[in-house]
Amino acid sequence: MSGVSGPITTDRRVPPAPEPGGGGASPWYKRRAFLVAAGVIVVVGAAVVSDLPTPTSPASDAMAENAVIKQINFDVAPCLFSVREALTLYGDETSGTLNSGHRAQIPSLLRDDQTACSYTNDNIFQLSDIAGPGSAAGKEVDQAVNTVTVWATSDALAAIEAIQALTSRPGDRKARNQLHGDERLLTEDRNKATAEIDAAGHILGTRLATLDVSTESLPVVSGPTTSS
Secondary structure: OOOOOOOOHHHOOOOOOOOOOOOOOOOHHHOHHHHHHHHHHHHHHHHHHHHOOOOOOHHHHHHHHHHHHHHHHHHHHHHHHHHHHHHHHHHHHHHOOOOHHHHHHHHHHHHHHHHHOOOOOHHHHHHHOOOOOOOHHHHHHHHHHHHHHHHHHHHHHHHHHHHHHHHHOOOOHHHHHHHHHHHHHHHHHHHHHHHHHHHHHHHHOOOOOOOOOOOOOOOOOOOOOOOO
């Protein structure tokens, strides 16, 4: 036997068995939790960047605003027709030019006119949901959308409802005064919406499309205000 001393085989420390999968612990930047978290950060960051407003030229912004105005005109058109029709029907009825057959149709026609200016009409619902570009000019056009929605669902609808009352109760002084007030509001809100469109055009240095809620062609109703 040699004289070299040392631990015998049974006394040597046996290294622990590796974890399943081998290779020992991965560096922190390769661990699954880190990779998942990093992936989430990248996705969220990309979404935020995509939502940031992108600069547009005045010309392209003006095209976008004109498209919105065109949509406003399209959606409000049935209500505009209906308030004109209601005022015309009432003017004809009070003038005594309608025969009994035509007068009998007025309640049904007015109900249709009422529907055309309320949220039960899909056009009015779509009108209220219009959203313009997020530019400074777009914010002015958005204000015009809100004003035209009020023009239809408040001013025009109230005028039609006042006419409905007057066709049933011709001497209703309250309904008569309400109708005159609603006609005034139709003009005021129309002018307000037009001014908002003009403000958007001023920002862009151009004249935008015309907003078609013209009150110049609306019949003006006049008559006695005494109660029955």
